[in-house]
Amino acid sequence: MGTLRKLTAGIAAGVMALSLMAAQVSATTYVNYNYDDWGDPVPSQAGYTAERAVSGLDIGVGNLYEPADLFIDEDDLLYIADRKNNRIVVTDLDFNLVTIYDTFIYKGEETYLKEPQGIFIDDATGYMYICDALNDRVIKSDKEGNIDLIFTKPDSILYGAETTFNPFKVCVDGSGNVYVVVKSVNRGAVMYDENANFLGFYGANTVLATSEVIANAFWNLISTEEQRLRTMKSTPVSFSNFDIDGQFIYTVTESTTTTDDQVKKLNPRGDNVLDAIEMQGANFGDIAPAYYSIYTVENAMVDIDVSDTGTMTLLDVNHGRIHQFDKDGWRLFLMGGVGWQLGQFQSAAALETKYDKIYVADVRKNTITVFTRTVFGELVTEAAGKFSEAEYNESKAMWEEVLRYDGNYRRAYTGIGLSYLFDKNYAPAMENFKIALNQYYYNQAFEGWRNIILKENFTLIVIILVIAAGGYFAYRFYRKKHPKKKERGA
Amino acid sequence: MLDYNNPKFVGHVLAHPFEGFEDLRWKKKGSIRIAIAVVLLLFVAMVAQDRIYGFQFYVSYDKIFNIVPFIVQSIVLFLTWVVANWAMCTLFDGEGTMKKIFIFSAYAIIPYVACSLIGTILSNYFVQDEEVFLITLNAVGLAWSGLLVITSQKAVHQFSIKKTILLIILTLLAMIAILFLLVLLLTLFQQVVIFILSIYTEISYRIRV
Numbered sequence: 001m002g003t004l005r006k007l008t009a010g011i012a013a014g015v016m017a018l019s020l021m022a023a024q025v026s027a028t029t030y031v032n033y034n035y036d037d038w039g040d041p042v043p044s045q046a047g048y049t050a051e052r053a054v055s056g057l058d059i060g061v062g063n064l065y066e067p068a069d070l071f072i073d074e075d076d077l078l079y080i081a082d083r084k085n086n087r088i089v090v091t092d093l094d095f096n097l098v099t100i101y102d103t104f105i106y107k108g109e110e111t112y113l114k115e116p117q118g119i120f121i122d123d124a125t126g127y128m129y130i131c132d133a134l135n136d137r138v139i140k141s142d143k144e145g146n147i148d149l150i151f152t153k154p155d156s157i158l159y160g161a162e163t164t165f166n167p168f169k170v171c172v173d174g175s176g177n178v179y180v181v182v183k184s185v186n187r188g189a190v191m192y193d194e195n196a197n198f199l200g201f202y203g204a205n206t207v208l209a210t211s212e213v214i215a216n217a218f219w220n221l222i223s224t225e226e227q228r229l230r231t232m233k234s235t236p237v238s239f240s241n242f243d244i245d246g247q248f249i250y251t252v253t254e255s256t257t258t259t260d261d262q263v264k265k266l267n268p269r270g271d272n273v274l275d276a277i278e279m280q281g282a283n284f285g286d287i288a289p290a291y292y293s294i295y296t297v298e299n300a301m302v303d304i305d306v307s308d309t310g311t312m313t314l315l316d317v318n319h320g321r322i323h324q325f326d327k328d329g330w331r332l333f334l335m336g337g338v339g340w341q342l343g344q345f346q347s348a349a350a351l352e353t354k355y356d357k358i359y360v361a362d363v364r365k366n367t368i369t370v371f372t373r374t375v376f377g378e379l380v381t382e383a384a385g386k387f388s389e390a391e392y393n394e395s396k397a398m399w400e401e402v403l404r405y406d407g408n409y410r411r412a413y414t415g416i417g418l419s420y421l422f423d424k425n426y427a428p429a430m431e432n433f434k435i436a437l438n439q440y441y442y443n444q445a446f447e448g449w450r451n452i453i454l455k456e457n458f459t460l461i462v463i464i465l466v467i468a469a470g471g472y473f474a475y476r477f478y479r480k481k482h483p484k485k486k487e488r489g490a
Numbered sequence: 491m492l493d494y495n496n497p498k499f500v501g502h503v504l505a506h507p508f509e510g511f512e513d514l515r516w517k518k519k520g521s522i523r524i525a526i527a528v529v530l531l532l533f534v535a536m537v538a539q540d541r542i543y544g545f546q547f548y549v550s551y552d553k554i555f556n557i558v559p560f561i562v563q564s565i566v567l568f569l570t571w572v573v574a575n576w577a578m579c580t581l582f583d584g585e586g587t588m589k590k591i592f593i594f595s596a597y598a599i600i601p602y603v604a605c606s607l608i609g610t611i612l613s614n615y616f617v618q619d620e621e622v623f624l625i626t627l628n629a630v631g632l633a634w635s636g637l638l639v640i641t642s643q644k645a646v647h648q649f650s651i652k653k654t655i656l657l658i659i660l661t662l663l664a665m666i667a668i669l670f671l672l673v674l675l676l677t678l679f680q681q682v683v684i685f686i687l688s689i690y691t692e693i694s695y696r697i698r699v
């Protein structure tokens with residue numbers, strides 16, 4: 001009896017331990033997946049888990065009301081543009097309140113924010129730039145709240161007198177140029193110099209040549225002026241948000257009608273450099289909706305954050321999903337979903353990354369959700385970093401560890417294959433590239449493998465060829481002397 | 491002259507695109523067994539091209555492998571060609587019988603089948619820079635077979651070249667019509683089967699109650 005009881009207790013303890021472990025493993029409220037090489041979703045490990053959702057009450061400033069933008073400066077201070085409360089809340093990364101900005105001093109007079117939509121801190125100068133949306137201005141203020149400059153609607157023919165100015169997002173580059181996303185402008189970001197002089201537009205999206213656009217161009221050729229006024233105009237969709245990383249500006253476009261300019265990485269000339277690594281026009285969001293658009297909504301990217309290592313983190317408002325890519329355009333992780341639970345979003349508006357955390361503001365849940373990298377996420381990020389620096393041998397052991405967690409993680413196979421390739425160990429390299437469906441590297445490994453085979457067996461191949469040729473000629477000689485009976489009669 | 495056995499005649503036909511089929515018709519040396527073997531090899535070549543083509547040139551979709559499309563693309567398509575050709579040639583006073591058309595057409599596609607099989611094997615030993623050899627090989631096989639199809643049609647029906655080309659075009663149109671009708675028939679039969687099944691289900695429920 002005693003043994004039976006012990007046994008039962010043991011089993012019960014085991015089951016409990018297992019269920020606890022299971023709870024730890026699948027601690028997310030959404031399904032973790034990644035995409036395989038065919039673009040089909042496959043189950044994957046969580047790269048990040050939602051740690052907590054912070055409300056305004058947790059910070060101690062009353063409820064947040066539609067937090068529209070986030071920014072983390074180099075002193076690790078988190079700036080929250082609390083839109084409907086007309087204030088900027090500043091906390092540290094543990095959400096201890098540091099200060100609140102709602103009143104600013106301009107030329108000795110007090111002025112107030114009205115629905116701030118965007119916030120940016122220029123780490124080089126320490127000034128903060130705030131898109132004061134309903135006041136139609138962008139203010140540049142120091143950390144004490146003294147306004148240094150005000151950017152208003154450009155007084156230029158280029159901008160147009162009828163176009164309204166409703167600043168949405170702002171960023172500043174290394175040379176002090178200020179870029180402002182204005183919702184009513186579709187020719188790119190409005191660009192100012194450091195003295196608030198209007199310079200022009202930057203990084204406009206292009207009109208995708210769809211069949212509809214081409215047909216319209218044709219009808220415009222033959223229609224009258226009056227008819228032309230009534231047809232739909234083809235205009236590029238303006239991008240909705242951006243982030244800056246050194247000399248590159250990354251833009252995202254929220255529009256669901258085009259995927260061509262979904263994510264762009266612009267150099268100072270305004271050229272999309274993602275073109276060079278063949279990522280232009282690639283689908284950065286969920287892949288499946290591109291094919292099953294009847295059943296699901298399209299992707300709508302509302303924010304992008306670029307880390308110091310070039311990792312791009314994108315926020316898709318329609319699916320409430322966060323997509324992370326490394327600087328070469330390899331997909332790292334996906335997370336999030338639509339819902340009210342922790343880690344899900346109703347209307348995600350902005351995200352920021354710092355160290356191993358992702359901060360996401362939701363304008364309907366009125367919270368900031370914090371995601372923390374898991375052990376798996378840490379491993380992949382580290383391996384990916386080594387991979388990007390072409391340190392393939394160092395990353396090999398890491399990728400093998402990654403595969404122990406998630407055998408579906410396709411990039412690991414390319415990583416392992418490359419380390420074999422650089423060791424001139426061609427056969428296993430080919431095997432791994434084949435699993436990774438990487439034709440380009442497979443071809444290189446195969447070429448090396450073939451050269452080795454040819455070199456090693458050169459004498460054998462020559463001997464076989466000589467024997468074959470000799471045998472053939474000998475046979476022909478013999479047949480000439482002794483023709484077959486059947487053919488002799490012909 | 492030309493006192494070859496059946497397999498040897500295949501070589502003669504292939505090497506003499508213009509006279510070979512006329513000789514074949516005259517000597518009556520076409521073999522239905524060889525013809526069937528060629529059609530089966532066409533099927534094999536198509537499957538091989540999808541399965542074992544060099545990975546550096548072609549990535550096959552490994553998640554699902556369905557044999558039916560390959561059967562349709564090779565065997566069914568070839569049979570449709572034979573039937574359509576036979577049906578059309580009767581309107582044009584062609585001399586070919588169904589069996590002859592089958593044999594002659596099968597002989598005509600031998601270069602294509604051979605080149606595609608050889609290309610599939612060679613693709614495992616070439617790198618991407620050498621793909622031009624495979625493309626050339628494939629093009630040669632295709633052109634050679636194209637020529638043989640025209641001359642074989644000409645020989646089997648004893649047509650002028652103009653009439654032959656017209657017949658080939660009409661045969662292609664007839665193939666489309668036949669395939670369309672086949673699909674239609676299949677769908678209608680499906681409907682009938684579903685109808686009968688639902689009646690059966692309905693009655694079986696009634697009886698139980």
